[in-house]
Amino acid sequence: MNAKVDPDSPRGRGSAAAVLPAAEPGAGAGPGNLDRRTILGGAISMVDRDGLRALTMRKLGSYLGVEGMALYRYVPGRDALLDGMVEVVIDELYGDPDVLLSSVDWADYLRRLAHGIRRIALAHPQLFPLIATRPPAAPWVRPPLRSLRWMESFLQNFRDCGFTDRAAVAAYQAFSSFLLGHLLLEVSAQGADIGPMDEPDPGTPQASDLDGYPLLKHLKPLLSENRSAEVFESSLELLVTHLETLGKN
Amino acid sequence: MNAKVDPDSPRGRGSAAAVLPAAEPGAGAGPGNLDRRTILGGAISMVDRDGLRALTMRKLGSYLGVEGMALYRYVPGRDALLDGMVEVVIDELYGDPDVLLSSVDWADYLRRLAHGIRRIALAHPQLFPLIATRPPAAPWVRPPLRSLRWMESFLQNFRDCGFTDRAAVAAYQAFSSFLLGHLLLEVSAQGADIGPMDEPDPGTPQASDLDGYPLLKHLKPLLSENRSAEVFESSLELLVTHLETLGKN
DNA sequence: GCCCAAGCGTTTACGTTGTAAATAGTCGTA
DNA sequence: TACGACTATTTACAACGTAAACGCTTGGGC
DSSP: OOOOTTTSSSSGGGGGGGOOOOOSOOOSSSSSSHHHHHHHHHHHHHHHHOOOGGGGHHHHHTTTTTOOGGGGGGGHHHHHHHHHHHHHHHHHGGGGGHHOOSSSOOOHHHHHHHHHHHHHHHTTTTTTTHHHHHHSEEEETOTTTTOOHHHHHHHHHHHHOOOOOHHHHHHHHHHHHHHHHHHHHOOOOOHHHHOOOOOOOSOOGGGGGGGGGGHHHHHHHHOOOOOOHHHHHHHHHHHHHHOOOOOOO | OOOHHHHHHGGGGTTTTTOOOOOOOOOOOOSSSOHHHHHHHHHHHHHHHHOOGGGGHHHHHHHSSGGGGGGTSSSSSSSHHHHHHHHHHHGGGGOOOOHHHSSHHHHHHHHHHHHHHHHHHHTTTTTHHHHSOOSSSTTTOOOOOOOOHHHHHHHHHHTTTOOHHHHHHHHHHHHHHHHHHHHHHHHHHHHSSSSSSSSSSSTTTGGGGGTHHHHHHHHHHHHHOOHHHHHHHHHHHHHHHHHHHTOOO
């Protein structure tokens, strides 16, 4: 196919990040076939396939072979459903062997964690905006690394590597900004690529739409090039060296 | 009040960024009182006050002293309304004198532009997630600098300063990621600060909730410190030096 | 075998949303 | 005065989130 495959892309690996515990949908009615995990898994795979707007309580119900109202016995409401989905997707990190390797090298840890989250983002492009914009549990919890468990282990790791409290916190915050910016833009671009376009995509400005913008017209090929993987890598390295100089202050 | 005031915060300046052309709402019924600009302005100030969930066609109508269906003569539908709001808010940049100063120094230009967008984000914290996540006009248009006019002038400016096509495009993309990550996190934290909390905010984990996370409990004061302005500044400088080394390749 | 409490999913119902279609009011011009 | 053209209202409908009441199944004590 292509010379190099993006190792974080779903097709680039044996789908190690897509560890959905989802029971198969429509497993027939009857009691006992429903629980919180099944519901969240179904919701996630539904959004992965059809997008966020297609996720309604009733549609999710019928996707699971059940009436919409049945979901309310396991989930307090739609917002809680969304929060639960975000939590489940973020916790896919725990199933990622590349991330879990422990290491005394904080830079190595940072790189593996970053790629782990990138893998999640690319595996669930339609869901990532939710990860980015749902109100976090506390104002000091920053997407996308928005689980208390991961925050704790992240900060622990950096303190163990000699970072001061201040520096560890700064590292968490800088890391969050970096990931959020890069991944949100990456999935939004990719979501538009494979998004809902059957026709020649009337949303995309054709060459004729750029008449007032000669430079854009000239740069369009460059702008359309997809160097996400390389850019992500080099920005990550920039962050690492920045954190190095930030060092122990 | 406080030693130093954030110059990008709405209270930090004479509200120069909040140039809403909004006609006063509820200006009485009768024909001729409605047009696209009024509608978008009303929608924006409504979201600024009550949040995105409160923005409904009918509620916006009655806010403007009109029946909800009247809006459809000027706006094709709700999605187009949201897109229009995003466009209007981004175009507030054109009314910002600090940004419009021309300069042969690309770094200076970048800094002024960055602060201009930060000002917009802080002036409309509830709206910024929309700026970040609405599908752009084309996959190669990246929020938050998502208007073709601004893209054109941004790229022009960098090319005039000696950047190659490639480097100018890379600068645009790096700039976008930087802004999106920082500003989205900043407004989300601030939105939670002044958000819908009347009681002691049950959403925020109290100290007792952090029992399983001793390090978090210990670092909570540091994590809650708001150094957004300084962090933004220093990350911006990091970006500038990065673009310098990226230079002309 | 019988009953009953508990748990699960369905049914019914209500208010709200986005939006299409038909309607009525207003105003400049012929 | 009559007439289009705009403009805003009214009416209508399907889909949504969710509360409340309702049956159905099931397992345990007598």
